[in-house]
Amino acid sequence: MVIILYSILGLIGALITFMVIRTVLTKPIPVPKSEFVPNGVDKDLVAQHLSGAVQFETVTLTNPLSETDVFFKLQEYIEKCYPCIFERAKKTLINRYSVIYVVEGTDKDLLPIAMLAHQDVVPAPIEGWIVPPFSGEIKDGYVYGRGSQDMKSQMIASLEGLEILLKDGFIPKRTIYFCFGHDEELRGTEGAKQISKYLQDKGIRFEYVLDEGGTILDGKMLGIDNKIALIGICEKGYADFILEVEKPGGHASSPTRRTAVGLLAEAVYFTELSQRPTFFAKPTKDMFKALAPYMKPIFKFLFVNRDILSPLLRLVLSKAHPMTNSLVRTTITPTMAKGADAPNVLPPRASANINCRINTGETIELIHKHIKKVVGKNVKVRIDDGSVNPSEVSDITSPGYNILKKTIAEVYNGYITAPFLFIAATDSKHYYPLSKNVYRFTPFEKTEDDASRIHGINERQDINALAVGVEFYIRLYQNSCN
Ligand SMILES: [Zn+2]
Structure with missing residues (x-):
């Protein structure tokens, strides 16, 4: 008995020693x-360019057949702002409002790169705004307005740099491609997806593609005395499941x-309670x-030994x-419900929407089975x-990833980069x-307050950060196209 106890203690001791040595090494x-x-x-000039772009109300078209010329006006505007680019760029319109601009390089043996942005923005009801949402007003070191962050800032910075x-x-x-979709906020099926199809038909391949996504975070919450620049290397799946119950209607x-x-x-109650298991x-x-490697001792010990300590982490x-919860699992979230249209009516049909963000490694089919099992036979x-x-x-070993990493370290003076799973959706998946x-990767440092304004009221872009974003693109083109 004593021998068994000593053996167990010895094994635990050896494991801890192994984990400590691994941490130290x-x-x-x-x-x-x-x-x-x-x-x-010139940060005032780039702020003015962004301010002008914000003034076009390029709200995503909910009906793909809608007639509007606001997207063309935005394009005309950027073409005027950047004469050196547009005197040589070749323009192709895709599915009416999306656009590709190509600036040819001199070495045809090199695969081109693609800079993405979306022209569209989410609606901005005026309540709560301190300036009209499409005024593009410049105030206290910021450009205000819908789209000033998401994502006309990145569109402008990518062009300004070149x-x-x-x-x-x-x-x-x-060769550099600029691909600007027009319906990213509605999943990009009319814009980015069509651009991609067009380029596939032409047999185009890219060395790398860069879109919005990862941000620059303060490393403190992970015990790191530096800033962390996250580069999104994939994105979670997006699925809506509609639960439906039918029963005879009446009074x-x-x-x-x-x-x-x-x-x-x-059914909604049990679906919400039955989240998927966590996994890395x-x-x-x-x-x-x-x-x-950059973490302080306790954090470092935990994360270096992430496989052994996985359940605890x-x-x-x-x-x-x-946010950290959504990094480690598929999330299952009820978002809409509908019953009768009047308070004294038994509806013949009631329905609810369950929005799921699927972790890399799981599938729509798997989540469908999971929800069906939870809700039982009475619910479709x-x-x-x-x-x-x-x-x-x-790929995180590609030349493109290394160029991004190098550019970030250069422009942001030694910030650490890390790949990550982007939890929202972008055009880039197409x-x-x-x-x-x-x-x-979105090359603008921002406060938590500013980040929370995306899709909300008083969205604004810090002008100093915008200028650094332009420096990022300048260096990126130098590192990629020289
Ligand atoms: Zn966006």
Whole structure:
């Protein structure tokens, strides 16, 4: 008995020793000294360019056949702002409002790169705004307005950077595509998806693709004394499941024992309680692997030994914050419900929508089965047509990823980069048939307050951060196209 006890204690001791040694041996890779000299971007000029772009009310068209010229006006505007680019760029309109601009490089053996942005914005009801949402007003160091962050800022910065270089006589060796969709906020099926199809038909391949996505975070919450720039290498799947219950309708004064609304409410309740199990998808493990060497001792111990301590880490992450919870599992969220149209009517049909964001490694089919099992036979479960599986996962050893990493370290003076699983949706998922190197990074530092204004009231872009974003693109083109 005593021997068994000693053996167990010995094994535990050996395991802990192994984990400690592994932690001590994990060392950060020193970031080489930056040779990058900022170009001194004219921040007032770039702020004016963004302000002008915000003034076009390019709200996503809910009806793809709608007639509007506001997207053309935005295009005309940017073409005027950047004469050096547009005197040489070839323009192709796709599905009316989406657009591709191509700036040819001199070396045809190099695969081109693609800079993505979406022209459309979500609606902005005026209540609560301190300036009209499409005024593009410049105030207290910010450009205000819908789309000032999401994502006309990135569109403007990507163009501004190339314009500055071309004006200076830079001749890109590698061809650069600018692909601007018009319905990203409605999943990009009319815009980005059609652009991608058009390019696939032409046999185009990209060295890498860059879209909005990962942000720059303060590393403190992970015990890191530096900023972290996250590069999205995949995105979660998006699925809506419609729960439906049918029961004879009638007058609410003589109800049946179980009503459609009652049964539906029960199904919604159990669906919400039955979340999927947590697990670390490969991109999440890769993120911890990249960050662990820079962490303070306790965090470092936990994340270096993430496989052994996985159950504990997953439990903590799932409870710590809604954001960390969504990193480690598929989320299942009731978002809409409908019964009768009047208070005294028994509806013959009640329905609810369950919005799911599917973790890399799971599928729509799997979640469909899961929900069907939870709600039982009385409730029909239908998959909405717009649902998409998690995207492919991009390569983190490619030249494109390394160029991004290098550019970030240079422009942001030693910030750490890490790959990550992007929990929302972007146009970039449609570009995997064109490249296995599809990345999501938004090169603007922002406060939590500013980030929370995206899709909300008083959205605004910090002008200093915007100018640094332009420097990022300048360096990115130098590193990619020289
Ligand atoms: Zn966006």
